[in-house]
Amino acid sequence: MVALADTPVLAGDRSIRARRVAFGLAGLLLLTSLLSLSHGASGVRLDLVLQSWLAGHDVPARDWLILWEIRLPRMLTGVLVGASLAVGGAVMQGLFRNPLADPGLVGVGAGAGLGAVLAIVLGGQAPAWVAAWLGWNMVPVAAFMGGWLSTMVLYRVSTRAGRTSTATMLLAGIALGALAGAATGILVYVADDRQLRDLTFWGLGSLGGASWPKIAAAGPVMLLALLAAPFLARGLNGLSLGEAAAHHIGLPVQRVKHVAILTVAAATGAAVAVSGGIGFIGIVVPHLLRLATGPDHRYLLVNAALLGATLLLLADLIARSIIAPAELPIGIVTAVIGAPVFLWILLRRRGLVDL
Amino acid sequence: MLTNRSLHASLGRTAVLHGITTSAAPGRIVAVIGPNGSGKTTLLRAISGDVAYDGRIALDGADLADLKPWELAARRGVLPQAATLAFPFTVAEVVRLGLTSGTQADRSDLIGRALAEVDLTGFSGRYYQELSGGQQARVQLARVRAQVWDPVVAGRPRWLFLDEPVAALDIAHQIGVMRVLRRFADAGGGVVIVLHDLNLAAMVADDVWLIHDGLLLDAGSPARVIGGSALAEAYGCPIVANRLPGPQATFVLPHGLWAAAG
Ligand SMILES: Nc1ncnc2c1ncn2[C@@H]1O[C@H](COP(=O)(O)OP(=O)(O)OP(=O)(O)O)[C@@H](O)[C@H]1O
Ligand SMILES: [Mg+2]
Numbered sequence: 001m002v003a004l005a006d007t008p009v010l011a012g013d014r015s016i017r018a019r020r021v022a023f024g025l026a027g028l029l030l031l032t033s034l035l036s037l038s039h040g041a042s043g044v045r046l047d048l049v050l051q052s053w054l055a056g057h058d059v060p061a062r063d064w065l066i067l068w069e070i071r072l073p074r075m076l077t078g079v080l081v082g083a084s085l086a087v088g089g090a091v092m093q094g095l096f097r098n099p100l101a102d103p104g105l106v107g108v109g110a111g112a113g114l115g116a117v118l119a120i121v122l123g124g125q126a127p128a129w130v131a132a133w134l135g136w137n138m139v140p141v142a143a144f145m146g147g148w149l150s151t152m153v154l155y156r157v158s159t160r161a162g163r164t165s166t167a168t169m170l171l172a173g174i175a176l177g178a179l180a181g182a183a184t185g186i187l188v189y190v191a192d193d194r195q196l197r198d199l200t201f202w203g204l205g206s207l208g209g210a211s212w213p214k215i216a217a218a219g220p221v222m223l224l225a226l227l228a229a230p231f232l233a234r235g236l237n238g239l240s241l242g243e244a245a246a247h248h249i250g251l252p253v254q255r256v257k258h259v260a261i262l263t264v265a266a267a268t269g270a271a272v273a274v275s276g277g278i279g280f281i282g283i284v285v286p287h288l289l290r291l292a293t294g295p296d297h298r299y300l301l302v303n304a305a306l307l308g309a310t311l312l313l314l315a316d317l318i319a320r321s322i323i324a325p326a327e328l329p330i331g332i333v334t335a336v337i338g339a340p341v342f343l344w345i346l347l348r349r350r351g352l353v354d355l
Numbered sequence: 356m357l358t359n360r361s362l363h364a365s366l367g368r369t370a371v372l373h374g375i376t377t378s379a380a381p382g383r384i385v386a387v388i389g390p391n392g393s394g395k396t397t398l399l400r401a402i403s404g405d406v407a408y409d410g411r412i413a414l415d416g417a418d419l420a421d422l423k424p425w426e427l428a429a430r431r432g433v434l435p436q437a438a439t440l441a442f443p444f445t446v447a448e449v450v451r452l453g454l455t456s457g458t459q460a461d462r463s464d465l466i467g468r469a470l471a472e473v474d475l476t477g478f479s480g481r482y483y484q485e486l487s488g489g490q491q492a493r494v495q496l497a498r499v500r501a502q503v504w505d506p507v508v509a510g511r512p513r514w515l516f517l518d519e520p521v522a523a524l525d526i527a528h529q530i531g532v533m534r535v536l537r538r539f540a541d542a543g544g545g546v547v548i549v550l551h552d553l554n555l556a557a558m559v560a561d562d563v564w565l566i567h568d569g570l571l572l573d574a575g576s577p578a579r580v581i582g583g584s585a586l587a588e589a590y591g592c593p594i595v596a597n598r599l600p601g602p603q604a605t606f607v608l609p610h611g612l613w614a615a616a617g
């Protein structure tokens with residue numbers, strides 16, 4: 001018998017398109033990364049530096065320094081933070097079975113921020129062994145704990161028998177965010193000068209403070225979350241049928257939920273610790289991808305990481321070139337792009353979201 | 356073989372099942388009937404491993420409590436009474452969600468075959484949320500069928516536990532689904548199905564379990580249970596059973612309908 005060609009693609013099976021999109025996005029991320037490396041206030045040009053280095057000429061130490069100590073960490077931070085924000089959003093939406101569940105919107109980002117500020121302001125009071133053991137990692141780890149706690153509280157409050165109420169989730173998120181914001185405000189108020197400097201060092205809406213020590217401290221937490229996410233794909237797919245049906249198709253539902261909550265907390269916490277609250281990446285990226293290639297988390301999570309990283313690098317490029325040599329906080333750029341998209345989602349889905 | 360021994364189950368603080376002992380054999384279709392709130396869904400959830408229970412449930416020699424979720428999924432598919440879906444999946448993608456149980460994870464050919472079985476060929480590219488209620492119910496059934504496509508694997512039967520799968524279906528598709536279940540059982544699989552339509556139950560079932568207030572009131576052939584006196588007692592409504600000539604020809608009519616109101 002003649003070997004049959006592959007079974008034709010079934011209508012409605014978007015897996016092949018999703019894989020193609022993944023390749024496209026990877027290419028796009030590569031391009032954006034190069035763009036991010038070669039642009040900066042100093043005017044050092046990546047191509048010229050590489051050219052003269054490859055030709056065996058001496059590269060001025062200052063140019064190396066700018067590329068190696070400023071632009072590369074900034075680019076890597078942008079990639080890690082953008083990927084974490086998008087993946088954190090996608091995982092949280094899968095866990096809550098709700099496309100509006102964004103860590104930034106429902107108080108998880110604020111909880112993580114509170115954790116980070118707590119570590120900076122009260123970290124000095126921590127027992128010496130804790131400080132010695134965690135060192136620089138104290139801030140991202142505390143942010144992770146803050147994010148974890150708020151995700152769990154939110155899940156308990158808004159989910160009953162495996163169903164999430166959108167209204168309860170959003171309202172509880174507002175309350176959580178307000179509470180965490182108030183506590184953060186008090187802490188900033190009592191902080192001394194040195195702690196205030198640390199608070200600025202840890203960002204708050206900018207990639208401007210990116211540095212190797214920060215990457216070393218928060219990068220592993222973000223990497224862990226990004227590596228854990230693909231293992232959640234099947235579980236989150238199953239959860240979209242509801243908890244009972246997820247169990248029926250063979251998933252350890254409780255384990256999936258716990259790992260998902262930890263992943264959201266790690267991704268959001270570490271991202272917030274490094275760069276403060278950057279809104280809308282977590283909701284816009286997964287939504288666009290669901291429109292383009294469907295909600296299958298096996299592709300959604302990978303593609304969200306790629307697109308999230310790309311978009312954040314682009315936002316950062318805009319933030320630092322639009323009023324150069326000064327810089328806009330990147331959160332402003334993502335909000336200007338993201339908030340209208342969010343409203344558009346609400347409009348399109350008014351029927352389905354029904355509060 | 357599916358066996359329940361003195362099965363007790365509670366939901367919250369309410370005791371729902373008060374000791375049910377019964378068994379189902381592969382190759383046969385068991386219809387579970389009984390009034391609203393009698394415990395049919397709870398019984399189905401217990402044998403699906405969804406609710407905690409006292410007593411013993413065994414599925415083909417294995418204690419249900421010892422089976423991991425993925426081992427259970429390889430042995431039985433479950434259609435809950437109310438199916439939900441978050442996110443805009445297409446019909447094909449919903450059915451694919453059923454292909455997780457190890458033995459058929461890579462058989463995407465099953466998507467089209469499972470859809471054909473419920474008369475949804477040509478619907479695979481549609482969004483699930485944009486289908487009618489009955490079409491959605493058939494997609495969910497196709498997903499469950501795909502999960503346990505082969506009725507027997509390595510000499511061990513597989514099971515379908517279905518909670519009112521045809522409640523939203525028109526009569527032609529009800530019959531179509533019953534044919535699917537018949538073929539599955541005839542090929543060696545086990546079927547336990549909750550039905551409200553007594554005539555459908557009489558037509559398709561090999562055995563009937565009549566549940567009332569969390570107890571097994573009667574069990575046996577359709578002629579015995581649906582033709583028996585326990586039925587009217589369970590439903591609290593006069594019912595007369597009749598027989599047409601031929602096998603599986605018991606049918607029921609409510610009786611004294613207008614006299615009772617008043
Ligand atoms: N979550 C719950 N908590 C407490 N009691 C419950 C819960 N769900 C159901 N019950 C009660 O348990 C009993 C059995 O419910 P079950 O769903 O098993 O009935 P059923 O036979 O499937 O009814 P129906 O024909 O309406 O589907 C009912 O009295 C119901 O009120
Ligand atoms: Mg029921």
